[in-house]
Amino acid sequence: MSRLTHIDAAGRARMVDVSEKTITAREAIAAGFVRMSPETLALAVSGQGKKGDVRAVAEIAGVMAAKRTADLIPLCHPLALSKVEVSVEPADGGMAVTAKVRTTGQTGVEMEALTAVSVACLTLYDMLKAAEKGMVIEAVRLLEKSGGASGDWRAS
Numbered sequence: 001m002s003r004l005t006h007i008d009a010a011g012r013a014r015m016v017d018v019s020e021k022t023i024t025a026r027e028a029i030a031a032g033f034v035r036m037s038p039e040t041l042a043l044a045v046s047g048q049g050k051k052g053d054v055r056a057v058a059e060i061a062g063v064m065a066a067k068r069t070a071d072l073i074p075l076c077h078p079l080a081l082s083k084v085e086v087s088v089e090p091a092d093g094g095m096a097v098t099a100k101v102r103t104t105g106q107t108g109v110e111m112e113a114l115t116a117v118s119v120a121c122l123t124l125y126d127m128l129k130a131a132e133k134g135m136v137i138e139a140v141r142l143l144e145k146s147g148g149a150s151g152d153w154r155a156s
Helices: 038-046 054-067 110-128
Strands: 024-035 081-091 094-105 136-146
Touching: 024 110, 038 054, 038 081, 038 094, 038 110, 054 081, 054 094, 054 110, 081 110, 094 110, 110 136
Parallel strands: none
Antiparallel strands: 024 094, 024 136, 081 094
């Protein structure tokens, strides 16, 4: 069984010391989905909502969130991100959100990618809630990561 890195020997929360880790290129891709009615999806795609271009605002919110992850997740390290790309696309039954985050550093960017997706999904909900309050945010997950001591990983 692997040890939880954010818990010390006494069971207390701690920030992981990454000072001895090798600086490597790291990337993470995450995804999520906002399920909605066909009418709400049509409104989102049309760009005619009362709050403006729903997709563009959600994408920008995701980028901003990735940059602020360390302010939101207590034990995350502040990272100098070299790339954050958030995409919101219409899909069958709603809007699909993906985020790709890159850095060169001593710790990975999985949390930044997941935070970007989560906040982009929440932004879609906020922008469209006047049309439909029953939307469902689902399937927020890591799709893949590369770099670092643990190597590459891809969801099955």
